Amino acid sequence: MSFTDELSTVAEPLWDAIEDHPMVERLGAGTLSTDPFEYWVRQDYVYLVDYARVFAYGAATAPDLERMGTFAGLLDSTINTEMDLHRAYAAEFGISEAELEATEASPTTRAYTDFLVRTAATGSFGDLVAVLLPCMWGFNETAERLRAKGEPDDERYAEWIDTYAGAEFTELTTWCKELMDGVARDASDAERERYRDLFYESGRYEYRFWDAAWRQEEWAI
Secondary structure, eight states: OHHHHHHHHHHHHHHHHHHHHHHHHHHEEEEEEEEHHHHHHHHHHHHHHHHHHHHHHHHOOOOOHHHHHHHHHHHHHHIIIIHHHEEHHHHHHTOOHHOOOOOOOOHHHHHHHHHHHHHHSOOOHHHHHHHHHHOOOOHHHHHHHHHHHHOSSSSSHHHHHHHSSSSSHHHHHHHHHHHHHHHHHHHHHHHHHOOOOOHHHHHHHHHHHHHHHHOOOOOOO
């Protein structure tokens, strides 16, 4: 059994909870109101800025040139492709790129990105992979589950599902799983346990990110 097969016992309850969340249920049904999705677009854009920094750390700490090149490519595609999708969404809402850039991170976004960047900066390469995996795996799994139920009529939500259930993102998710398996293969029992804990913590933040968008979370003061 691979390490990511073992992680499935941790991951499945997280993916189930995300699928059952009203934000995700309504996105899949095409009945989600505009406000929480607009909030999600803004906050995910902020998130992706620091997510890209984690890829930069991955390129810097990768143990070989092949993985260094892959992380460098992911940094480029995040900034110039995935963030373009968010800019296009924002334009539909009448949000300029400058306004998007000026979005203040919510408490959940700040906590999640600080956790990712801190782990990338102070942990091992394996730690970095462990905290990255839930974002890729979670989005891919969620989108595939929603697609299996039938795509919504709302083009924005259908595009979200198509993007994250599509062949390119599925391939990226598979790559990250295989990378995690490769790192864990040579790891000690203590390291594998740490990877599992980091994966679970990152996965819980994935759920919280959806929930914060649903509640349109703001700073209390």
